[in-house]
Amino acid sequence: MEGLPRLVCASANPDKVAEIALVLDGLVDLRPRPEGLADVVEDAPDLEGNARLKARAVCAAACAPAVSDDTGLEVDALDGEPGVLSARYAGDHATYADNVDHLLAELQRVGAHTPAERSARFRTVVMVVWPDGGELMVEGSVEGAIAVEPTGGGGFGYDPVFVPAGSGGRSFAEMGDEKHEISHRGRAFRALAEALAGRG
Numbered sequence: 001m002e003g004l005p006r007l008v009c010a011s012a013n014p015d016k017v018a019e020i021a022l023v024l025d026g027l028v029d030l031r032p033r034p035e036g037l038a039d040v041v042e043d044a045p046d047l048e049g050n051a052r053l054k055a056r057a058v059c060a061a062a063c064a065p066a067v068s069d070d071t072g073l074e075v076d077a078l079d080g081e082p083g084v085l086s087a088r089y090a091g092d093h094a095t096y097a098d099n100v101d102h103l104l105a106e107l108q109r110v111g112a113h114t115p116a117e118r119s120a121r122f123r124t125v126v127m128v129v130w131p132d133g134g135e136l137m138v139e140g141s142v143e144g145a146i147a148v149e150p151t152g153g154g155g156f157g158y159d160p161v162f163v164p165a166g167s168g169g170r171s172f173a174e175m176g177d178e179k180h181e182i183s184h185r186g187r188a189f190r191a192l193a194e195a196l197a198g199r200g
């Protein structure tokens, strides 16, 4: 890990940390979020704002540069919803399955049935905050469509209903590690590694 930029990971979600660690392996010395740190209230109106809130809180608690990410699923037929509300689309304590069910019901309600009518993208904003207040922001996205029913047993969140463009109809939940090569988060964190390398 010597010589690699050291960043404290603001996320405590094991699904996400595993994906981030895989993408940044050999590029960044990723340290875990300090234990006992209270959850950050993510009440900003957009992904950028929430990413900043999380990175600033963890940077202050760890007294070290911190990296956070915030992701939203933007569905065109729903005017960009769930977007910044993706984690709690079906309510404050919604499970992944509740959110997926709610999404499918909403698309049914607005009469979006074909893949073209169900176009969507995942967008991830990644933010690094340094103790001196410096910031670096990058993002990554992947285009696709919302399936009419869940398929596949892998991944998390909306993976069973997100069919990325060019996947031959397979959802993210059917892709295994292949997901990271094309995913919003994979792209955003690779952009981060490049931006950090560019800073020397």
Ligand code: IMP
Residues within 6 Å of the ligand: 016, 069, 070, 071, 072, 073, 086, 087, 088, 096, 099, 155, 156, 157, 158, 159, 172, 183, 185
């Ligand atoms: P977060 O900002 O990364 O915590 O993402 C907010 C919500 O978006 C999560 O609770 C998931 O429901 C969903 N989400 C984020 N990333 C993914 C992904 O890679 N696949 C499926 N759902 C995701």
